[in-house]
Amino acid sequence: MEKVLSHRLAVYESRVADNALWNDAFEFVTQPNDTFIKSNFDRRTLIDNDLDGVIFLDTQGKVIWQYGLHFDHETRADSQLTEPPIIGAQLLQAFYIEPQRPAQGLFETRTGYVRASEGALVYSASPIFPTNLGDDELKSRGTLVMWAWLDDQYFQSLAEQTKLDVTARYLVQGEESLESSWRHLLVQSEGLRNADDQLAWLLKDINGEPVYLLSIQFEPLGPEYQLFSQAILVGVIAALLLIVGLALVVKVWLVNPLTAIGRQMDDITEFGTYEDRLSVRSYGELEQLASQFNLLLDEVCRQQDLARKKHAKLHLASISDGLTGLANRRYLDQFMDESWEKAKAQRATYSLILIDIDFFKKYNDNYGHAAGDRVLSQVAQLLQSFQPNLEALTARYGGEEFSMVIVGASREAVATLCSSLCAAVREQKIAHLGSSFGHLTVSVGAVSLFAGEPLPESLGGPNPLRTIFKAADSALYQVKNSGRNNYKMGVIDEY
Numbered sequence: 001m002e003k004v005l006s007h008r009l010a011v012y013e014s015r016v017a018d019n020a021l022w023n024d025a026f027e028f029v030t031q032p033n034d035t036f037i038k039s040n041f042d043r044r045t046l047i048d049n050d051l052d053g054v055i056f057l058d059t060q061g062k063v064i065w066q067y068g069l070h071f072d073h074e075t076r077a078d079s080q081l082t083e084p085p086i087i088g089a090q091l092l093q094a095f096y097i098e099p100q101r102p103a104q105g106l107f108e109t110r111t112g113y114v115r116a117s118e119g120a121l122v123y124s125a126s127p128i129f130p131t132n133l134g135d136d137e138l139k140s141r142g143t144l145v146m147w148a149w150l151d152d153q154y155f156q157s158l159a160e161q162t163k164l165d166v167t168a169r170y171l172v173q174g175e176e177s178l179e180s181s182w183r184h185l186l187v188q189s190e191g192l193r194n195a196d197d198q199l200a201w202l203l204k205d206i207n208g209e210p211v212y213l214l215s216i217q218f219e220p221l222g223p224e225y226q227l228f229s230q231a232i233l234v235g236v237i238a239a240l241l242l243i244v245g246l247a248l249v250v251k252v253w254l255v256n257p258l259t260a261i262g263r264q265m266d267d268i269t270e271f272g273t274y275e276d277r278l279s280v281r282s283y284g285e286l287e288q289l290a291s292q293f294n295l296l297l298d299e300v301c302r303q304q305d306l307a308r309k310k311h312a313k314l315h316l317a318s319i320s321d322g323l324t325g326l327a328n329r330r331y332l333d334q335f336m337d338e339s340w341e342k343a344k345a346q347r348a349t350y351s352l353i354l355i356d357i358d359f360f361k362k363y364n365d366n367y368g369h370a371a372g373d374r375v376l377s378q379v380a381q382l383l384q385s386f387q388p389n390l391e392a393l394t395a396r397y398g399g400e401e402f403s404m405v406i407v408g409a410s411r412e413a414v415a416t417l418c419s420s421l422c423a424a425v426r427e428q429k430i431a432h433l434g435s436s437f438g439h440l441t442v443s444v445g446a447v448s449l450f451a452g453e454p455l456p457e458s459l460g461g462p463n464p465l466r467t468i469f470k471a472a473d474s475a476l477y478q479v480k481n482s483g484r485n486n487y488k489m490g491v492i493d494e495y
């Protein structure tokens, strides 16, 4: 509605400007003459242009010529005004535009609604210039005003244009004629809707006084509409339920299982529990995904197992002697260190036994190196079988030299063990022509000491195990020098 109203004002404005910027009109206000009026502003022309009146004002605002029709359109046929209805001095002043020069092609025009003697009207006024506006110094000569009654015809065409059933009420006493429910329209230009489903606009005159109240009544919503809106509501609720249902299905069948899978995967990777398996209850694809992952875990476990075995094998190879399978020198050193610390902590007896095959060079010479290897293995197994069920280790620490470390056996038990080792090898009756005994024998040197404090003075140095080893080796040396095939318990204090 606002747009249509302002468009209408713009139409009047352009109509008056068309006639005011015109050489003939410019000449007419300089020298008024009937010929110009007769050929351009007869009654027919006005009616065809939806106009009810034309006024030419001179440079002082006095009427040069005016033509107007009565308010009553029914009798418009011979309704020319004898007395102009709008020549109130005040109104003319409102229409009058002082002589002015166009600034950059712009000049002042006026458009709006006014209250006149017989009713209200819409008007537009423009200064009169030659068609080309003249030069910059040329001033306008007079004002051209065109107007139309705000009558039934006006509002009827407004209704046709807006396609709204517009009711127009003339506010005889201006603001006082306005109901309180529409008062707010006085301070706003757009329409207002009241509690009775009416939408209204105000036409205000050039002083801001309300002239007409335009309103339209909305039809109360019928039962069909209510039925329709109920159907829409049901539809919306059904759609919402469907969406919620779908969301639930997606959550139960997809989101929850995926979250569970993700959580289980996280646990497996975080804690390295690759032997665990994913369990998921969902539709086929997800279960398939979980079982594919489980297959992957199977493979991870298999590879882990292989790696573990390989590592164990490598570790064993690194600590054992390739020929006899006993612990090697490297592991013996490590074991001696660790067991020494334990023995000290437990205040236990620590014993080291060194076993050396007698005349082994000659054995190799007589029976060959391969036979020598076999004998080394045989003696190794035999020694191993004598290892007591204590913190103990049997090792091969040189070519035909073996050792046994024992924590917790008494010195007497160790002496008995040494004697047993000598006897056991002897009793194998392994032929050895190069030996004065005729068969394979071993010599044994050992030390056995209490590892708790106070330690013997000779063990106070930085490497007590070296001292222990030297004592055992010394005992072995003594056995070798005194005929072999025997054992001797060494004494630690000598070192």
Ligand SMILES: Nc1nc2c(ncn2[C@@H]2O[C@H](COP(=O)(O)OP(=O)(O)OP(=O)(O)O)[C@@H](O)[C@H]2O)c(=O)[nH]1
Binding pocket: 323, 356, 357, 358, 359, 360, 361, 362, 364, 368, 369, 370, 371, 372, 373, 376, 398, 399, 400, 480
């Ligand atoms: N077959 C074989 N012989 C080895 C191996 N390691 C060392 N030997 C031999 O063991 C022999 C050790 O000789 P010696 O150190 O002279 O000692 P021995 O002949 O046993 O003399 P005594 O110890 O004084 O009784 C050498 O001939 C080495 O070649 C081995 O792995 N296999």
